Amino acid sequence: MSDEPHAPTHTPVRTTPRPAEPATAQATATGAAPAPEPSSVWLPRLLVVGLVLAALNLRPAITSLGALLEEVRTGLHMSGGVAGLLTSVPPLCFAVFGVAAPRLARRFGPAAVVCAGMAAIAAGVLVRPFAGGTPGFLAASALALMGIALSNVLMPVIVKRYFPDRVGTMTGLYSMALALGTSLAAAVTVPLTAALGGGWQTGLAVWAALAALAVLSWIPVVRDHRASARPTAPAPAPTTPPATTPPTTARDAAAEAPAATAAPRVARSRTAWALACFFGLQATGAYITMGWLPQIFRDAGVPAGTAGVLLAVTMVMGVPLAFVIPRVAGRMRQQGPIVITLGLSGLxxxxxxxxxxxxxxxxxxxxxxxxxxxxxxxxTMIGMRARTGAGVVRLSAFAQCAGYLLSVPGPILVGALYQHSGGWTAPLVLMAGLMVPQMAAGVLAGRDRTVEDGD
Structure with missing residues (x-):
């Protein structure tokens, strides 16, 4: 389905927004009621399933590799530098490939792009263990990360478009699924590899099955959207000038929308920049935690096995809270108090x-x-800081791409400080210091305004 200028506002889920529905436009002109939509019963449920399955696939390609990184290095004869590159590539790929998400969503529709993203994840995860060398492994990993990047950007767009009255609830649901997928891959990849015969290739490739399942859930949604976009009856002879004739497809509606409504200039919005900084700083803290927290505990005398469990505890906290926090945030006009609470917890x-x-x-x-x-x-704030579907897709791409670029140096800088200082005092002071601008940016991003306000 193509990108429309307005998100649906009347019903929770619609296959096309009101301004671009041919049947509705014709019914209005003739006084007849619009024809019932045959997919209206099962489509919302299928979208929920698709969102959950897509979210489950947004991190296993990364965390499953981390669990078997030593085996992969040995098997592919990787240098330490290349192995280190693997751990810092995900946020860079998220930033680079995420830029293409808005254009692809306008051309093919967000549901089709998410479906293609899941297919890219499945193909990349399946191929990379058997690519026959480091270059092939890196290329296949980039393919999977491309699919993750596109889906990352479009998840808030899907929620805003099809669940406009439940942004907080649905964001919490897929955020919880994302956290669950992250924890699950980190926890079970090693024992699953042993159960399947001990080969790291199989342990990595098995996660392609989860991505393939997500593809299957999105295919009927894409087909339904394409069918609903086709004109259901010959258009009547125009009785108004061509510029005001109701469009016959969602894509035509998007093309004819006023530029100020369909394409807010998010790069000129202080709210968008604050949200990008908040996103980037929180991503910096998350990647530092995932990469270095076990080593911090081990250097303090905690056994290696316990240090790994402690990291799992940190990651698992996101499962229940990722569902609760967006729901609470969605009911608040300003999200600053939640930002401060989370920041103080980090400090x-x-x-x-x-x-x-x-x-x-x-x-x-x-x-x-x-x-x-x-x-x-x-x-959640990405979905709340724009009024239209076009605004959300641009804000999501801008905030995530700029934010992930901002997060790339963090884990590398922490590692350099640790290596040169010989301890964790300087890195931890840096990590705590980053929480202050994170809270400031989050408070600004949490104000009750949208990027269309032109602030």
Whole structure:
């Protein structure tokens, strides 16, 4: 389905927004009631299933590789530098490939792009273990990350378009599924590899099945949208000038929409920039936590196995909170209080790691897990800071692409500080210091205004 100038506002789920429905336009002209939509019963349920399955696939390609990174390095004879590149490539790919999401969504419709993204994840994850060398492995990984990047940007768009009255609830649902997929891949990849015979190739490739299942859930949605976009009856002879004739397809409606409504200039909006900074700073903290938290605990004397469990605790905190926080945020006019609460939790966690990393390890893991729930909050605010579907797709692409670019140096800088200082004091001070601008940007992004306001 093509990108329309307005998100639906009357019913929770519609296959095409009101201004672009041929049947509705013709019914208005003739006084007849619009024909019933045969997909109106099953489409909302299928969209919910598709959202959950898509979200489950947005991180396993990354976290399953982290669990088997040593085996992959040995099997492909990778250098340490190349292996390090693998851990920093995801946010860079998210930024580079995410830029294409709005254009592709306008051309093919967001549902079709998400479906294609799931197919790219399935293909990349399936092919990369058997690519026959490091270049092929990297290329296949980039294919999977491209699919993740496109879907990352379009998840808030799908929610805004088809569930406009339940943005917080649906964002919480897919954020919870995303956190669950992240934790699941990190926790079960190693035992699953052992159960399947011990080969790292099979342990990585098995996650392609989950992506293939997501593709199957989106195919009927895409077909339904294409069918609903076709004219259902010959158009009557125009009785008004061509410029005001009702469009016959959603794509025509988007093309004829006023530029100010369909294409807000998000790069000129202070709200958009604040949201991009908030997104980038929270992503920086999340990638630093995923990459370095176990090492912090191990250097404090915590056994390696326990350090891994502590990281899992931090990640699992996102499962329930990712559902609760967006629902609460969606009912608030300003999300600043939630931003401050999450930021203070992160500051407390870093302070604990500085003063008593081993003694209070479980508490610090929980506090940092709460702090990392700034991610679903950022996604919720993307859906709330634009009034139209076109505004959400542009804001989502801008905030996520700029934000992920901002997050790339963080884990590398922390590693450099750790290597040159020989301890964790300087890196932890940096990590705590980044929470201050994160809270400031989040408060600005959480104000009750939209990018169409031109602030």
């Amino acid at each position: 407390a966690g870093y302070a604990g790691l500085l003063t008593a990393p081993a003694e209070g390890a479980w508490l610090w893991a929980v506090l940092l897990g709460v702090s990392n729930c700034a991610f679903p909050l950022a996604l």
